[in-house]
Amino acid sequence: MNIPQSSFPRVIIIGGGFGGISLAKKLCKKEVQVVLIDKHNYHTFQPLLYQVSTGGLEPDSIAYPIRKVLQGYPNFYFRLTEVKRIDTDKKMLQTNIGEIEYDYLVVATGSETNFFGNKNIETLGMAMKSIPQSLNLRSLILENFEQALLTDDLHERDALMNFVIVGGGPTGVELAGALAEIKKGILPKDYPDLDTRRAQINLIQGSDRILPAMSEIASSKAERFLEGLGVNVWKNIRVTDYNGKHVATNTETSFESETLVWAAGVKAACIEGLNAKELLCRGGRLRVNEFHQVEGFKEIFAIGDVAQMETEAFPEGHPMMAQPAMQQGENLGENLVRIVENKPLKPFVYKDKGSMATVGRNKAVVDLPKFKFQGVFAWFVWMFVHLYFLIGFRNRVVVFINWVYNYIRFDREARLIIRPFKKIKAK
Ligand SMILES: Cc1cc2nc3c(=O)[nH]c(=O)nc-3n(C[C@H](O)[C@H](O)[C@H](O)COP(=O)(O)OP(=O)(O)OC[C@H]3O[C@@H](n4cnc5c(N)ncnc54)[C@H](O)[C@@H]3O)c2cc1C
Numbered sequence: 001m002n003i004p005q006s007s008f009p010r011v012i013i014i015g016g017g018f019g020g021i022s023l024a025k026k027l028c029k030k031e032v033q034v035v036l037i038d039k040h041n042y043h044t045f046q047p048l049l050y051q052v053s054t055g056g057l058e059p060d061s062i063a064y065p066i067r068k069v070l071q072g073y074p075n076f077y078f079r080l081t082e083v084k085r086i087d088t089d090k091k092m093l094q095t096n097i098g099e100i101e102y103d104y105l106v107v108a109t110g111s112e113t114n115f116f117g118n119k120n121i122e123t124l125g126m127a128m129k130s131i132p133q134s135l136n137l138r139s140l141i142l143e144n145f146e147q148a149l150l151t152d153d154l155h156e157r158d159a160l161m162n163f164v165i166v167g168g169g170p171t172g173v174e175l176a177g178a179l180a181e182i183k184k185g186i187l188p189k190d191y192p193d194l195d196t197r198r199a200q201i202n203l204i205q206g207s208d209r210i211l212p213a214m215s216e217i218a219s220s221k222a223e224r225f226l227e228g229l230g231v232n233v234w235k236n237i238r239v240t241d242y243n244g245k246h247v248a249t250n251t252e253t254s255f256e257s258e259t260l261v262w263a264a265g266v267k268a269a270c271i272e273g274l275n276a277k278e279l280l281c282r283g284g285r286l287r288v289n290e291f292h293q294v295e296g297f298k299e300i301f302a303i304g305d306v307a308q309m310e311t312e313a314f315p316e317g318h319p320m321m322a323q324p325a326m327q328q329g330e331n332l333g334e335n336l337v338r339i340v341e342n343k344p345l346k347p348f349v350y351k352d353k354g355s356m357a358t359v360g361r362n363k364a365v366v367d368l369p370k371f372k373f374q375g376v377f378a379w380f381v382w383m384f385v386h387l388y389f390l391i392g393f394r395n396r397v398v399v400f401i402n403w404v405y406n407y408i409r410f411d412r413e414a415r416l417i418i419r420p421f422k423k424i425k426a427k
Pocket residue numbers: 014015016017018019020037038039040042043044045046047048049050081082083084108109110111128129130170171269271303304305306320321322323325356
């Protein structure tokens with residue numbers, strides 16, 4: 001990997017997401033050699049992926065080069081590769097570009113879509129966990145309308161304009177709201193010769209309320225916002241299968257749709273060598289102690305979505321969200337310095353800053369630890385918080401300008417089929 005030996009201990013961080021970046025920022029100025037490895041050369045701001053999928057933002061404005069975040073630190077090295085295996089006996093990683101030894105290892109690999117073993121949904125459905133996947137979805141949505149324009153078969157046309165989003169968490173809710181706004185504001189102008197009123201957006205949730213991790217008031221308000229936008233919200237229904245056209249559920253309800261978006265679950269992105277059953281909790285997360293150490297290892301740590309720290313307040317681990325990942329990265333940064341300096345470690349305590357979701361223009365729900373509010377003010381708070389946490393000044397400016405433009409013009413100009421998506425044909 002061409003990384004020089006150093007008199008400082010080597011800390012390897014796998015993953016330049018929210019956790020990995022906040023840890024690397026903390027460590028770079030200290031007396032350690034920091035090696036950050038990621039399979040992408042950019043950090044992805046996942047909370048805004050749905051805006052890429054729906055043409056609201058260009059992908060470049062929610063991605064940021066990892067090298068740029070941490071440039072100028074002499075002890076920092078970035079390598080673009082995928083870690084394939086961890087050899088915990090030899091304290092070594094195997095990657096696509098060679099092997100590398102570590103003194104301390106931090107797993108910050110995040111999570112991936114969980115299809116719960118359903119191969120049909122995995123192959124024929126759409127996930128939205130990365131920028132390439134969001135671009136695929138953007139292309140598919142637009143290609144569907146182009147196709148709907150060409151067919152005489154009403155049944156086929158309806159299936160092309162029928163969107164099924166599985167999972168009523170923030171991702172599903174935000175995507176459904178954005179699609180509903182496209183239907184209302186953009187489709188009639190772009191496709192005057194197509195009856196776009198027939199387009200349907202279905203949001204399917206397995207439990208009795210959407211946004212189940214938020215307050216009841218946030219759930220019911222979000223549902224009302226969605227229904228106001230014309231989204232069909234289906235609760236207590238689970239999607240069981242999909243053949244590329246027909247969506248089967250555990251009830252008598254079914255859907256004919258060319259687009260199924262799966263936003264119904266994630267699982268930890270584990271790496272071979274650290275995936276023994278006894279190390280893993282529900283969802284494949286690595287069990288860690290209050291100092292982020294993976295059970296049984298003093299020199300291996302895990303943070304963010306991939307880690308499960310069970311505490312009294314969070315018996316099933318912290319929520320798989322950006323804030324816990326960032327706070328864990330910061331705490332581990334301090335602790336690694338303490339280890340090097342032979343000082344006692346600081347246990348992690350999560351400061352819950354609340355959660356939020358947006359449904360569309362002027363519509364969002366915010367749950368803060370002490371206040372809950374919904375509507376226009378919540379929407380401004382949502383925008384401010386997302387701009388604040390977005391990495392890179394240019395990205396903030398571009399996103400802000402886009403939002404102002406889209407707001408004034410009721411538009412989403414990134415509706416471009418740059419890289420056509422070839423959907424596997426239903427059997
Ligand atoms: C669509 C969507 C919307 C979301 N909205 C919100 C929201 O509104 N608010 C919120 O708080 N959270 C939201 N989240 C969740 C939030 O993005 C995650 O909780 C957060 O990204 C977790 O941070 P992390 O550092 O653990 O992992 P990530 O940010 O996912 O980073 C993991 C990194 O590891 C890299 N990697 C993985 N495996 C390997 C490997 N083997 N080798 C090399 N590199 C590897 C990946 O390329 C990636 O860069 C959303 C997530 C999604 C998908």
